[in-house]
Amino acid sequence: MDRKLIIEQYKRFSESCLWRMQRDYFDKAGIDAWVNQVPFYITSNPYIANFYAEISINFISDWISKHPEAKNHPFYILELGTGSGRFSYYVLKRIHELKTALGMTDISICYVMSDFTKNNIRYYESHSALKFFIEQGFVDFALFDMEVEKPITLIHSNVVLSPETLVNPLITFANYIFDTVSHDAFSVKQGKLYELLLSVSTPESNLENNKPVDMSQLSIDFKTNEIKKSYYNDPDLDNILEQYRNSLSDSNFLFPIGSIRAIKLLKKLSNNKLMILSSDKGYSTLQSLDRLGYPSISFHGSFSMMVNFHAIANYFKNSGGDYFLQTPRKGIKTSLFLSNTQLDNLTLTKLAVEKYIEGVSAADYFTLHRRVSDSFNELNLETIAAHLNFTGWDPHIYLKLANRITKLVEVSDLDTINFLASNMHKLAKNYYYMPKSDCILFEIAVFFHAIKRFDDALNYYLEAQEFVGEQFGVHYNLALCQHNLGNTVDALDNFKIALRIDPNSKEAQEWITYIEKSKE
Ligand SMILES: C[S@@+](CC[C@H](N)C(=O)[O-])C[C@H]1O[C@@H](n2cnc3c(N)ncnc32)[C@H](O)[C@@H]1O
Incomplete structure (x- = not known):
């Protein structure tokens, strides 16, 4: 059986080992x-x-x-x-x-x-x-x-x-x-103030070199200890505790001592x-x-x-x-x-x-955004465009919607498509690279590609390369744009690179054969 081990027993919360683990x-x-x-x-x-x-x-x-x-x-x-x-x-x-x-x-x-x-x-x-x-x-x-x-x-x-x-x-x-x-924790009961002391334990299997590995497997227990004199030796802070002792009927509360x-x-x-x-x-x-x-x-x-x-x-x-x-x-x-x-x-x-x-605060923004994002798959392009505007052209939101937008482009009105197209540079400017996340520049390129603005698509694919590296999709799509723009030499080069990255790609092979034949 996985024994539970006590890591520390009944400590003042702000002095708990939890804060070291956090850091x-x-x-x-x-x-x-x-x-x-x-x-x-x-x-x-x-x-x-x-x-x-x-x-x-x-x-x-x-x-x-x-x-x-x-x-x-x-x-x-x-x-x-x-x-x-x-x-x-x-x-x-x-x-x-x-x-x-x-x-x-x-x-x-x-x-x-x-x-x-x-x-x-x-x-x-x-x-x-x-x-x-x-x-x-x-x-x-x-x-x-x-x-x-x-x-x-x-x-x-x-x-x-x-x-x-x-x-x-x-x-x-x-x-x-x-x-x-760090925080301290307190309790008020019947007009008396207590500090809450913390014990931390975890299953033995969660320990490596005597240290917990996964913080979510920690269990916390509390014990109360009555406070009879000033706790912080600082009137600014002790007065606040006193206010809680006088006004809370029966409660446990945290005091953000590290922040203060x-x-x-x-x-x-x-x-x-x-x-x-x-x-x-x-x-x-x-x-x-x-x-x-x-x-x-x-x-x-x-x-x-x-x-x-x-x-x-x-x-x-x-x-x-x-x-x-x-x-x-x-x-x-x-x-x-x-x-x-x-x-x-x-x-x-x-x-x-x-x-x-x-x-309209950060909380309201998030509530509204979440409600809209729950219904992304029911929204038409007009609503999506309005929502993107509301978010301040947020790449994080666009990335969730990119596939739907590309699909909707085929069936949507020109005004909405132009509205999106003329704001794509704002999305691009809001790109802040984070590891293991999708690249907005690539998705913007796909959008322009879908509306057949091959010049814009090409530029964004080129910009995306810096972040996504050598990927089949980038070279293949670059080649398609170049071909549409009449630049068959570069198109052929990129189809060849794409094929090198994915030697099983029938499409890339067919394009190479087609371009080479048409040159003969
Ligand atoms: C929960 S994250 C919040 C990050 C960011 N402010 C946000 O809203 O997404 C906490 C950040 O505080 C940093 N941090 C943790 N303990 C800290 C301390 N004692 N002093 C300063 N920064 C600390 C962490 O490295 C981390 O970047």
């Missing part, structure tokens, strides 16, 4: 964490990135109109736990567009993609989509472990983020990261001028924190917890800051936090927040 997982997996394991679409699409960009640009404009000298210093935007970098790419693109459109090219903005693992930083540094922004000095990188208080040094410029270098407020993005770093410590550090570095935008799963009202069972941990390659946004909001409010928590809806929550200033003083920021956090 080991991300460090080892690097970019592969996002290949069918850690969910990330909801925080890595053009829709969410575009509104983060708009809120940030509005915030910068508000700040400059109140502090004109701010123009003379860079604005830093720090992304925490960046992950795949796809979100960053879309934000960079949008901020760049907005700066130009709004005549803000003299404002210096430096976007810092940070993560605790070098493996991720290396991936961003060599990514072709980021090359332009790196050359412009618009993006930099930093190794930043939110659980460790250490200087944050930008890898390319060597600037150290500090009260001296951060003259303007530090804008910070934190998506799916507050749910990933990182926020404290960022407040210090930025002279208490911090703005945070965060999207994560979590709780934002006191009511939603009441009557909860023991915290549940969801395992998906890594693991994640529900973020107590309510506690983070109180942490800001209690120290003279402000926050905006959207009216709760199912799904991911987007929140804004400000230190030492009030949202009411930031007119443009407030408008953007109303539009994108209270209005």
Whole structure:
């Protein structure tokens, strides 16, 4: 029988070995964490990135109109736990567009993609989509472990983020990261506050060199321990716990201690001028924190917890800051936090927040998108085109629909086909390469091929080659386009390469015979 072994017994949650395992997982997996394991679409699409960009640009404009000298210093935007970098790419693109459109090219903005693992930083540094922004000095990188208080040094410029270098407020993005770093857990029963201590166990078969292999096979048990004096020795934090003791009737809740410590550090570095935008799963009202069972941990390659946004909001409010928590809806929550200033003083920021956090937010976008994607096979091309426009021409969505679009092209109206065709370059611009994923450039080529725009198809097949490598489909389709464009010499070459890649291809062989014969 597979014995269950206890790995650790009754520890404070933030000191549990689980957090080390979490970091080991991300460090080892690097970019592969996002290949069918850690969910990330909801925080890595053009829709969410575009509104983060708009809120940030509005915030910068508000700040400059109140502090004109701010123009003379860079604005830093720090992304925490960046992950795949796809979100960053879309934000960079949008901020760049907005700066130009709004005549803000003299404002210096430096976007810092940070993560605790070098493996991720290396991936961003060599990514072709980021090359332009790196050359412009618009993006930099930093190794930043939110659980460790250490200087944050930008890898390319060597600037150290500090009260001296951060003259303007530090804008910070934190998506799916507050749910990933350490938490403490508590319980309130009949007006008494308890800490929840954790035991972790796993079947013996899940151990290799005494370490668990698969985190989803871990079991967690809790034990309560009454808290009689101050828990954190920090009035800012202990007051929040006290509020929960007084107001929750009977519940268990999490306290995002790792995130709050990182926020404290960022407040210090930025002279208490911090703005945070965060999207994560979590709780934002006191009511939603009441009557909860023991915290549940969801395992998906890594693991994640529900973020107590309510506690983070109180942490800001209690120290003279402000926050905006959207009216709760199912799904991911987007929140804004400000230190030492009030949202009411930031007119443009407030408008953007109303539009994108209270209005159609990341959660609403995802709900609508999911409903539409459930019915992809019933949609006509007109609806598909409208949906693609709504997504901001998202390659991830197009790739799910590519086969259907190619089929529908034959039976659809010209207006819709032209609408799609004239926006294909936007899809192409949104391409952010990830390993083991399909290539949008190839699919765009197939679209143009299907509507017989062979020149466009040819160009996209050629562009796709850089990402898909030597593939039968690329050479065969290139050859078809070249043949249609009257370039039989190159067509013959490509049919021959295609045949070399797949010697069993009858079609390629027939084409070669046909072209060679017609040359005789
Ligand atoms: C769940 S992923 C989220 C990635 C991305 N923000 C997104 O929305 O898809 C968590 C990311 O945080 C990084 N990470 C984990 N622990 C961290 C820590 N202590 N400090 C900084 N980054 C951390 C991981 O390497 C990973 O890239």
